[in-house]
Structure formats: C-alpha cells, structure tokens
Amino acid sequence: MSTPESVIADRPGPGLAAVSAPVSGLAGENRGSGNPPAEISQPAAATQPAETQPCIHCGLPTLCDVGTPPERVFCCAGCLGAYQLIHGWGLEDFYALRDQMNLTGAAQAAAKANRYDQFDQPEFLGPSTPVQLGDGTCRTEFAIHGLHCGACAWLIENAAAREPGLLSARVKMSDHTIRFIFDPAITQLSHIARLLDRLGYGLAPIDPNRDDQFQRENRRLLAQIAYAGFFAANAMWIAIALYAGEYSGVEDQYRYFLGLVGTALGAAAVVGPGRTFFVGALASLRTRTPHMDLPLALALSVGTVVGTSNAILGHGHIYFDSLAALVFLLLIGRWIQFRQQQRAARSVDLMLRITPRHATLVSGEDDAGESHRTVLVDTLRPGDVIHVAAGEHVPADGQVVRGQSNMDRSLLTGESLPVPVHMGESVAAGTINLTAPVDVQVTATGRDSRIGRVMQSVEAAATEKIPIVQLADRLGGIFVVTVTCLALATFAFWSQWSLAEATANATALLIVACPCALALATPLAIAVGLGRAAKSNILIRDGQALQQLAKPGVLWFDKTGTLTEGKQRVTTLHGSQDGLRLAASIEASCRHPVAQSIVFEAERRRLTLPSGAILDRVSSGGVLGTVDQSQVCVGNLQHMQQQRIGLTDDWRHRFDQLAAAGESPILIAVDGQVLTLLGLSDPLRPDAQQMVEELKQRGWTLGMLSGDHPGIVLRVADALGLPRQRCFGAMSPEDKLATIRQSRQAGRSVVMIGDGANDAAALAAADVGIALRGGAEVSLQAAPVFIASGRLASLLTLLRGATSTTRLLILTFSLSLAYNLVAVGLAMSGWVSPLAAAILMPLSSVSVLGLTLAWRSFGEKPH
C-alpha cells in the first residue's frame, strides 16, 4: 500500500526534532493493513470505522473511512479541484517534487519567527558575519536549503531584486550557497531571512569547517578533461590526415612530420592528464590489490613507448590518436561518477546543516534579573548555565539546576518512552526536552560529551573498515595477467619470422585489448545507479554500497524509529470511550508524547471534545484537570496512587495483562473512579511486515539490535516473524558495534539499518550502513546510504536497484569483453590495421555507453 508522504512535522521544536519522521496518518492505516502486536483486546479500529490520512493534495490530516485509497483523500473541495486539474494537465510530477521539498519543508517549520532575530547577532552568524564594503554596503554568504533546480535560483534572485536595500543576491547551485550584498541602513539580515522563508527557502550560517575539497577536486578534474580533450581532438585530426594520406598518397616528409606532431600530442595526453592512471596503477602494485588502472597503465605505457619509437624511426603504427581519446573518455567517466557521489554527499550535508548549532546562555544570575543570549554551541564551557526550552534539543551534557521535565532519549539510547528528569539529575546532549523548560549547568561539550564519544567510536569504526575490491577492479587484475601472457605468446610466435613484425603485433594486441570500455562502464553504471536512486529519494554516498547490496547477506535492523514509528500511540482501549474524550480535552495543551497520543487517538475516533477543560496540575506521572465540574485524572499507576484512586480487581487484572504484553498502561479516572484503561505502545511501521517477508524471500538473514527493553524487542520480533535468537534487546552502542564486527567475520556482507545516535558506530562498522530519514545527525554522517523518504519500502527499491546495477555492470563487461576478444584475435593473427583499431575502440565504448544510459536500474515506477 502506498501512502503519499505527509507534510506535517508533528514533533515540536526546532532543528532535528522537526525534520524527524513526519509519518502522521500511517498509524491509522496500520490498523487497516498490518497486524500490530499490541491489539490484544478491542482493536482500535473496530469500534469506529475511521482513520486519519493526509489529504493527497495539501497533506492536511483528514478523517476518512477505513480503507479509503490514499489518492481519494481530500480535505476540501478546493484540494479535489486542484488535484483533478493537475492530473488533467498530466503534471503528476508535482507531487513527487513537493514530497522532495518536505525534506526542507520541515526545516522551515523549525525556523520559528523569533529565530530570525538571531540573524542580526554576530555570535549566531559566525563565518557568515557581513563584511563591510567600501561604499557602506555589506556582503555575506549563507548556506541555503530548499533549492531544487535553476528555477529556484531564478525565483530567489528575482524576488531579491524587488526588495529595497538588498542590492544583489547570487545563488550558487553547485554548493547551495547564496551571497547577498545589502545596505544595512535600509534592511537587516533577519528581514532577508524572513523573506526567503516565505518563499520556502531556509538560510543557515556557513559551517566554519566547510570543506572546499569538493570544489578543488571538481576543478582539477575538469581542467584535466580540458587538457585531455585538447590533445585528443588535435591528435584526431592529424590522424585523419594520415589515414587519408594512406589512400591518396602522401609524401614521406609530411607523413613523418604529421606522425611526430601527433605523437607529441598523444604523449602529452598520457604524461599530463593520463598521469592519474599511472598513480593508480602504482598504488595498486604497492598494495597488491588488483585495480582497473593497472591494465590501462600497461596499454598506455606500451603504446606510448612503441608509438614514439615508431614515429621517430618513421615506420610502423603510431597509436597516439587512440591513446589520447582513451585518456579523454576515461577521465569523463570518472568525473561523472565523482559528481554523482558528491551530489548525494552534499544533500546529506544540507540535512546536517539545519541542525541547531547554538544554545541559549543564561548570564547574570543575580536577582537583578538574568538575560538570555544566543551563543554557538562551540563556545560553551563547563560550568555555563544554559536554558533549554520545551521541544528543544539539549546542546551539551549537563546537570539540571532548575525545573523538571521529561526527556526523549530515543535518538541516543533507543528507549521508546520518555524519561523524567529532576533537579540535580544529568541530561545528555542530543536528547529532546519534551515538557517544560529547564536550566542546565554544562558539564561536557563537543567531543567530551556522551554523543561526542559516540562520534569518536564512529570515526574509529569507519577507519578500521577494509575497502572492498570492486568487481571491475578484480577483473582488471585478471585482465593484466591474461593480456600480458597473450602478448608474450604473440611476440614469441611472430619472432620466428621477424622481430619488427613481432613487436608490432604484440603492441597492437596490448592496445586493442586495453579495457577502455570496461573502465568507462563501471563509473558510468555506478553514476547512473546513484542518480536514479537519488530520484527515489535514496542518497548513496559510496558507489561500492551498490555492489555489496546486490547479493543477499546479513541484515540488522534497529527497532525504535526503524521498524516501529518511534512514537507512542494508543493501541488498546479498555472501558469507556468517554474517558478518552475527557482525557483528551484536558491534555490538549500538553506536549508530552503520552498526551499527544491521547489527543491523536480522540481525533482519530472523531470524538467531539468538551470545551472549557482546565488543566490543573502536571506532574511527571500524569495530569489532573477539570471538565464539566468533574475532576479528571490521567496518568500511570503511581500517579493514581498519589491521588488516592484505587483499582478494582478487574481493572488490576487488565492492567497487569497490558503491562505483561509490553504496553504502557495509562489510567483515566473521573471523580475518583477509574473509567478507562489505555495501552500505549510504539506501533510497527505499516510496511515493515511486507518488507521482512520480501527480504526473507530474497535470502537475507535478518536480525534486530535494539536498545529497548528485551521483552518489547521479542514482541516486535514475533509480530514481524524475525527469528527470536537473532533479536537482541538492551544493547548499548558498544554492544551493537561488537555484534556487527562479529557478524562481519562470517564473510557475507553485513548491512545495518538504523536511525539513532546509538546506531551510529554500528552503521559505520557495517559493510553498508543505511540511515533512515528522521535519524540523528551522527547516524547520517556514519552511513554511506541515506533513505531520505523515510519509508522502509525504499529499502526494497534500493536492493532491487543494486541488483540491477550489478547486472548492468556484468552485461557491459561481457559486451566490451567480446569486442576485446575479437580485437585480440585479429591482433594475434597480425590482421589488425590502425584503422580497424581506431574504429573498434570507440565502437565498443559507444555501445557500452548507450546500454548504460538506456538501462532502467531503479525501476522508474516505484510500485
């Protein structure tokens, strides 16, 4: 079943919280299709045939009948009209485009109005602080997210032109930055940021550690292509003159001269831009790992040496045109692959850039009143006191010195339930403050914090990984040996008659056997695979991942947020629905996840909430409120006991049953009488079941590594049909890492899928780490593959695409191998003429190119 992604980010707060998993609507659907483990008695959907699905046009949550196809959910007639119009024009791609925008749409929601004021503070801007120009104007540069294509740049620059005081705005699509020149007397940066946000683009200060390596490398490769292209083109027209001369007759002095010039050009191509292949070949010899550069370097060096001596001696074939064209084509192939990988890497970097890097520092702690100031997280020192508002991320490790609240630690530990914290207790960076503002005294920041230590183990795990030898490179190794043997045999055979003939034929063989098409095919196939994957919202930063995903291996899942939604939902209801109605009305203003799930459930059941509810007291175990003159108490067992509300034996029995089933029981009492018992749990993702089935069919060995309680882990395992002995609960990040390392020893490729910081080290250590959207920053950095759609179904798309790309590789290999075989046969028998070689080589490259571009590696239709 497909669900259009919803646009709603329903976790509060800025930054990462807002980008994480906007999956509303899926919970309702879950009941229609999957069979979540938690529905023991009275499945939620049975009482009321209604569910919430996002409106297909605008994404607004809309109540509809169970089983309504997602494409028929409309919140209003206006959306229906717009949807029909768009379809009528054949512009369905709009929805795909819009869903891509969600990546950044959530980021804008995060940038709340007051956040713009920070754009006028130098502490916030960091390297983006405006530079004064001579004439009173200022210049500055920002990272910008939300860009899709040139049209976005057009819109921004056009809008900027209408803004008084903003003299120029220049968008750079290549690194997603924008440069402003503005007049500080007329306009302010906060104003500009607000303007761009209204257009749908978010600004962020430039990362101080911004890596310009991509730009440098890109320019270096382009310059090399320019040199190689110049040499190849000039060598080619000289070659044409020579070939024409063969037939129409050319004086010896001219032929000699043309040959010399051509050889000089060819040699320049090999020595200049072609040097990179020799460097690769040398490295491959030194590390004794086969590499595609090895046969290329062999052909290039032999061709250059023999060609040059032939040109000087004035007889025999000179191969310069083929050599120069070879270098040119191969460099283009490598550049395309480089760009595709960088594109994916850049998209992930943009995701990281929108996480907050600043904190609210509390200064002047005397009675005279304290002031809050925004500072960069890097400038925090142990001992500083920071203010963490409800819904914000805790920016550093520390101890609570004022207030009490609940913390969502799921990104750090995988725990699905929020943990209460009080005065004096410690909180860790990266957790989310859910309910109330707290002041925290910093104890550790950056690398010393708990999440920083996780980062260090990620780096360590990533460096110890041995790079795999790609299929192309393995074949490259075999190629060298075979071709050298054949060349020696040819030389030995022909040397019986003439040494000159033998040299000519052996050289011809070495050159025509040069795996040009092969070396071109790999980067192109990978680049095409990466590009198509990106269209399906899967970002792959490392082309090797495709090859390792092609064959079934061992696959480990994280639980919270990966197999489940990572959010509490009401999955069981005992007693009266009226209790839920009253509870929802007093909890409506609460931000606690339990409160939110109660309100969500009431909305899903289309309950009309009584107005005039008053929330009297909030404590860590529950809330107390008044509705229609009756007192309503919602909370856990301890909370009920504190309020002196007793449970009858019947309720007690149901309560124990629920707790034993792994759900968190929440009681609702009205005027001292328990009315309703709710069971809360973290429901499975709707597509999890189907995906596990299909993965099993494909021959993957599945397992689960979770930081959550072992009982809950086993329950999820049973519901999905995962083998119990391969599902582990209560795993620390170190345990996860150890398990991954251990399973890597078995020799099969090990894949880890996760989203939290507690998965990061395991993601880095696995052969292929796959991070899901909505995950923690560190897990995005650690994993070479990032599923930006956040849908588990994308995993199957990825695996199919990987298999298909590998198949394409093998096919192009066989094709170019066939060409090479024919050419080698001709060369060995002494039949290959320079013209035949000049035609055969580009022919094989062109056919490989055509095949690669026509191949549908990531089924363009995802269904």
Added chain:
Amino acid sequence: MSVLFLALPLAILLGGAALIACVRCIRSGQYDDLETPGVRMLIEDKEVEPRL
C-alpha cells in the same frame, strides 16, 4: 605543401591559447555551477541609481 610546417604548429598554438583560456575559466570557478547562470539571464536587471 611546405606551408604545413608553419600552419600546423600555428594552429596548435592557437588551440593552445583557447585551452589556456578554458583552464583559467575552470580554475576561477566559472564551471562550478552549471545550473544557475542559465536562468539568471531571464531576470530583469535592477535599475541601480548611481551612488555618489
């Protein structure tokens, strides 16, 4: 035909000049962004009042 001895190096020199120009463009970053400049020409120029 002997003009070839002069014309060929000259042609390559000319081509070389173009190559150097191209590489200078690449090094100065003109090829970093292949998307934005294509649409930039569609934007009306803002009338800039001469500053004193």
